[in-house]
Amino acid sequence: MAFNFIANAASIMSITSSAIEAGELAARNASQTARTAVAIKDINDYTGDSMLNKSSEKHNAMKQFVRNGDFFTGFYRAGGAITGFCKGLYDGMKGNWLSVGFSALTLASKKKAPKMVGLIGMTCSMAYDFIKNGTNLFTKKNIIEK
Numbered sequence: 001m002a003f004n005f006i007a008n009a010a011s012i013m014s015i016t017s018s019a020i021e022a023g024e025l026a027a028r029n030a031s032q033t034a035r036t037a038v039a040i041k042d043i044n045d046y047t048g049d050s051m052l053n054k055s056s057e058k059h060n061a062m063k064q065f066v067r068n069g070d071f072f073t074g075f076y077r078a079g080g081a082i083t084g085f086c087k088g089l090y091d092g093m094k095g096n097w098l099s100v101g102f103s104a105l106t107l108a109s110k111k112k113a114p115k116m117v118g119l120i121g122m123t124c125s126m127a128y129d130f131i132k133n134g135t136n137l138f139t140k141k142n143i144i145e146k
Helices: 002-049 057-068 073-094 097-108 112-134
Strands: none
Touching: 002 073, 002 097, 002 112, 073 097, 097 112
């Protein structure tokens, strides 16, 4: 009974931490991608505005009206945010799929043997992640020297 409770609690904590990390990465990526999409649109608009086939006050007034009442900026911002969020969510889960899979195995199984396999797999994947990303043991040390 206590083993099942501990195994399920560890699995829930693992899945929750992976989901929180993926959500934070997705939110940051959505914000950055939305700003980038609007900036690129603005650059393209102002570059196009500065090019006139002939000098015309009427055409300048039309372009000024369109620039000030730009209805498409919201679409660019929303599109950038949605694509950025999806990409960030994918990138966040890409590194955690192994621990989430072992956690799901631990939660889904009723017998002790599969739960033990899930716990051992989850522990090994988290230990590897900690050693790889937390300690920088596998990072090139001669980056500055080159």
